[in-house]
Amino acid sequence: MSTGHLNVQSETVKTCCCICGHNQCGVEVRLENGIVKEIRGDKDDPVTQGAICPKSIASVQLLYHPDRLKVPLVRVGERGEGKWREASWDEAITIVSDKLNRIKSESGAEAVVMARGTNRGSWIRVFNRFANLFGTPNWTESGGAQCFTPRAIAQSLSFGGNALEWPDFAKTKCVLVWGTNPPATWPPKARKLMAARKRGAKLIVVDPVQSNIAAKADLWLPVRPGSDVALAMGMMHVIIGEGLYNKDYVERYCIGFEDLAKRVLDYTPKKVAEITWVEEKLIVEAARLYANSTPACTEVAATLDEVIDPIQLSRAVAILGCITGNVDVEGGNIFPHSAGQVSIDTNAFIMPDSVPAELRTKRLGGDAYPLLSKNLPVNYPMAHWPTILDAILTGKPYPVRAILEIGGNPWLSIANSKRAHEALRKVEFLAVADLFLSKTAQMADVVLPASSWLEQNGLADSSQATYGPLRSRQKLASVGESVSDIEIMIRLARKLNLPEFWNSEEEYLDSLLKPLNVTFAELRAAGGTVDSPMSYGKHLREGFNTPSGKIELYSGRLKEWGYDPLPFYREPHESPYSTPELAKEYPFVMTTGRRVSTYFHTGLRNIPALRDVKPVPLLDINLSTAESLGIRDGEPVVVETPYGQISLTASLTEGIHPRVVGVPHGWADNSNDNLLMNNQVCSVGIGTTPLRGTLCRVRSVKP
Amino acid sequence: MKYAMVIDLNQCVGCDACTVACKLGNDTGTDIRWGRVITEELGAFPDVKKLYVPILCMQCENAECLKVCPTKATYRDERGLVLIDYDKCIGCKYCMEACPYMARHFNEAKQPPQGVPVIGNGNLRKGIVEKCTFCEDRLSDGKPPRCVEACPYDARVFGDLEDPEADVTKLVQKEKPLVMKPDGGYNPSVYYTGVK
Numbered sequence: 001m002s003t004g005h006l007n008v009q010s011e012t013v014k015t016c017c018c019i020c021g022h023n024q025c026g027v028e029v030r031l032e033n034g035i036v037k038e039i040r041g042d043k044d045d046p047v048t049q050g051a052i053c054p055k056s057i058a059s060v061q062l063l064y065h066p067d068r069l070k071v072p073l074v075r076v077g078e079r080g081e082g083k084w085r086e087a088s089w090d091e092a093i094t095i096v097s098d099k100l101n102r103i104k105s106e107s108g109a110e111a112v113v114m115a116r117g118t119n120r121g122s123w124i125r126v127f128n129r130f131a132n133l134f135g136t137p138n139w140t141e142s143g144g145a146q147c148f149t150p151r152a153i154a155q156s157l158s159f160g161g162n163a164l165e166w167p168d169f170a171k172t173k174c175v176l177v178w179g180t181n182p183p184a185t186w187p188p189k190a191r192k193l194m195a196a197r198k199r200g201a202k203l204i205v206v207d208p209v210q211s212n213i214a215a216k217a218d219l220w221l222p223v224r225p226g227s228d229v230a231l232a233m234g235m236m237h238v239i240i241g242e243g244l245y246n247k248d249y250v251e252r253y254c255i256g257f258e259d260l261a262k263r264v265l266d267y268t269p270k271k272v273a274e275i276t277w278v279e280e281k282l283i284v285e286a287a288r289l290y291a292n293s294t295p296a297c298t299e300v301a302a303t304l305d306e307v308i309d310p311i312q313l314s315r316a317v318a319i320l321g322c323i324t325g326n327v328d329v330e331g332g333n334i335f336p337h338s339a340g341q342v343s344i345d346t347n348a349f350i351m352p353d354s355v356p357a358e359l360r361t362k363r364l365g366g367d368a369y370p371l372l373s374k375n376l377p378v379n380y381p382m383a384h385w386p387t388i389l390d391a392i393l394t395g396k397p398y399p400v401r402a403i404l405e406i407g408g409n410p411w412l413s414i415a416n417s418k419r420a421h422e423a424l425r426k427v428e429f430l431a432v433a434d435l436f437l438s439k440t441a442q443m444a445d446v447v448l449p450a451s452s453w454l455e456q457n458g459l460a461d462s463s464q465a466t467y468g469p470l471r472s473r474q475k476l477a478s479v480g481e482s483v484s485d486i487e488i489m490i491r492l493a494r495k496l497n498l499p500e501f502w503n504s505e506e507e508y509l510d511s512l513l514k515p516l517n518v519t520f521a522e523l524r525a526a527g528g529t530v531d532s533p534m535s536y537g538k539h540l541r542e543g544f545n546t547p548s549g550k551i552e553l554y555s556g557r558l559k560e561w562g563y564d565p566l567p568f569y570r571e572p573h574e575s576p577y578s579t580p581e582l583a584k585e586y587p588f589v590m591t592t593g594r595r596v597s598t599y600f601h602t603g604l605r606n607i608p609a610l611r612d613v614k615p616v617p618l619l620d621i622n623l624s625t626a627e628s629l630g631i632r633d634g635e636p637v638v639v640e641t642p643y644g645q646i647s648l649t650a651s652l653t654e655g656i657h658p659r660v661v662g663v664p665h666g667w668a669d670n671s672n673d674n675l676l677m678n679n680q681v682c683s684v685g686i687g688t689t690p691l692r693g694t695l696c697r698v699r700s701v702k703p
Numbered sequence: 704m705k706y707a708m709v710i711d712l713n714q715c716v717g718c719d720a721c722t723v724a725c726k727l728g729n730d731t732g733t734d735i736r737w738g739r740v741i742t743e744e745l746g747a748f749p750d751v752k753k754l755y756v757p758i759l760c761m762q763c764e765n766a767e768c769l770k771v772c773p774t775k776a777t778y779r780d781e782r783g784l785v786l787i788d789y790d791k792c793i794g795c796k797y798c799m800e801a802c803p804y805m806a807r808h809f810n811e812a813k814q815p816p817q818g819v820p821v822i823g824n825g826n827l828r829k830g831i832v833e834k835c836t837f838c839e840d841r842l843s844d845g846k847p848p849r850c851v852e853a854c855p856y857d858a859r860v861f862g863d864l865e866d867p868e869a870d871v872t873k874l875v876q877k878e879k880p881l882v883m884k885p886d887g888g889y890n891p892s893v894y895y896t897g898v899k
Contacts (some may be wrong), residue, residue: 038727038728040724040852040853041852041853041855050855051855052720052853052855053718053720053855054718054719054720054722054723054724057720057723057724057727057853058723058726058727060727061727183716183717183718184718187718187720187855188855190716190718190855190856191855191856194714194716194856198713198714210751210752210753212716212717212718212755213716214753215716215717215752215753215754215755216713216716220749222748222749279749597718597719597720598719598723608733609723609726609727610723612726612733612734612735612736613719613722613723613726613736622748623747653744653753654744654746654747654748654751655744655748655751655753656748657748657749658748
């Protein structure tokens, strides 16, 4: 719509946000004379129905932020000194590609790490392919073993697809939210969830902190951080013991039920209450409510991936839904499907075989963490960040000489920041693509200016949140010479002479849309959306994508690879029970990683409207605990672990156990939670750094 | 005409989409939030319930701010809205003292950083008191306040209580919503439902 008014050309364009990379909410952007003035939720969007978050609304301040990088920068001073000169794109791309090529010819492609962070526009797998075509086995993510990968593997093993990602809120009678807070991180899902609740669906929330969504729960289970598997096993004990499971579903679609039933026998509610600090009667009540509400669905996120045994936790939570007959049914959890565009989550797209076989065996972390780093059973094997840091610092098993980082900020986002800082200072060559001079970019040799979602064409095709329909994103503005991350990859690929990459973004987008017989330009002209109805029961009818064709409560593949085929509880490597001596010095159980609605990972603290709402990093601490430590609300505190200490501001609440504290994630400098973390203990098989359930102490720092 | 808002606390999850939509749309400076969401806690661990409560100018029928303003900068317009004439405001802050809801804010000239353009209705002043206006700049176009539009959970309903067909009128009649500080006699126009 375009209207002329007092010489102001005003138009409103429907597009899709990508400030968090995952939700991709439909928005309406109002422009005046070509300047973006307002962003609001698009109530006509078939997926998000107008849901929007503060980050999206405030993206105007991201777009026009005075500190945005507008041209490529090349370091002239010492590393981290902050002395730069401006460069042309051609020069910057030439410097990066020459350096990567030289290192590749001198030391092998494995000496180059390609790491990704925030998905500013559906390009994760494009970068994955880029790295494979370059030939390095060492592609990795800041998330990686900490986010999505473990639960994708667990779901693949259990029922052959990511059904946990798509709870069917619209038709459910009960929602079990496990360790995630959708109002802060998944507003479109939270909108559907709150609508389900309003029409009477029950809500059970497992979270050590009474989060935004836990505040709305019928039952809130404040689990001791890191003990979640025990809680899930306790619930299964009740459900199976009391005969509340779906016998018909289990008989027809599942294998291994008898073994599972035997395994959960030990997990009595009494014992589980002792382990998890959740009241016994609450465990029983939650199990009964969940099992007796048919259908019920489960909503999960990265908590499942951030414990000592993420595969077991994801399996346990997934299996709760299986024995109650809630997978691939209306109102339960359903398998992601698309409108028919090319899937970027496949081997055919990512081309992992472009890396020579002998180099694939050299993937850093591959030997210790085969579930993460070898090609099973997810499609995107990756290197292991803590092992990469070791290789940079020790030169073993071979030197890592360069990092190309797109969208990530490992200076802050990798556990054990001190080690990350040493490695980023030491690595011979660091190139970073970002919108701002992030902490990591400040260390770089070359910085490439990337663009925000308002400056990009693209498809909104996140497999985690689309619920089928395909939507699209339109370029509405530009800032300096900054370009999209995909355009950066295209420019680098051209200079590196990488085969089988695209020549332009348009060509890339058109290639994804080919099965739909439409070009990107045609799709936009036709409204930008392709509908795709919900589908249910395909795997009930045709079999599940597992070796047995059934839901594998007992996983033969895990057994074959040397892991426990059934879920079991492993106490965190550090806890009041596994390390009681340490717990005398560090008496609190810590949960880190909690997100708030205004920030995404380490980003957006520099956006004025957002910072105004959440000005300081807050430590969640129980009122009585704080009182005993002489800490009042809003006062500065120090949190210490054996590995480091950080400064936070106390936020007193009754919504947390007196022996648990909640540490926020993503803040810089001396509030960076990753200074508290040890990355030397990682979970078996998958290499996850446990971020939930380690020990700390808290002290007041009165001025 | 009597504009009013009903906020369903059962639907508010404290995500602050409203707070930020307000900040952007009204160009409020650092530390100034015309609308904000506070967290109340009822009970003690583990039997505790958090309640998220949005606070804004309550548009009182019996407005204390109106009474104390020495320059008549605070006035009631023809639509019944309590507003501030920035040209008359001398920043004496009497109204801030008088407001029972702490809904007024002194603008100390902390502004969005240089380079971020004015994107809303350009309420950029300094040395004056400012507050929520129910987004009066949008009402003549038939648009609700920005906080109402931004809410992902449809927690807020806005309209004219003198319109018997308006959703807000029906809600007030049916739900018998609460107001904040009812004993003060301020007769605020912001109502709350969903409080157990």
